[in-house]
Amino acid sequence: MKDNHFIPPYNDLMGDILKKHTAEGGMDNLKGQGKPLSQDYFSGDTFQHFQRIAKDAGYKPQWLKLQHDIRDEVMAIAEGYAANPAADWDSQIEKLNSNIFAYNQSCPPPMQKGSVSLATIQAAIDRWK
Secondary structure (H helix, E strand, C coil): CCCHHHCCCCCCHHHHHHHHHHHCCCCCCCCCCCCCCCHHHHCCCHHHHHHHHHHHCCCCCHHHHHHHHHHHHHHHHHHHHHHCCCCCCHHHHHHHHHHHHHHHHHCCHHHCCCCCCHHHHHHHHHHHC
């Protein structure tokens, strides 16, 4: 006889959330409900399916949002530094580099970029466009 009391019960948290959401009517009146899926969804692998569906739904990955924020921040620092080079820019450069570090941790490896300094801020504009 097997001793199964040491194996914890299986918890399907996402399944429970979906069941609760469905019971509350959250799955009613969905866009495309009752219509067949196009054949495009049946070609390729699972990751490609996810990417296609996420793109169709308007999802953008966090690293892409962060990339746009960093680009805007680089532009703002470059413009401010050109207007007033004597100001203290160290705290803004430090914040920018911490955002770049977070970006590099979440983006695909070929898209990673180096940190920025006041000496390289003009070159950073081209890198972050």
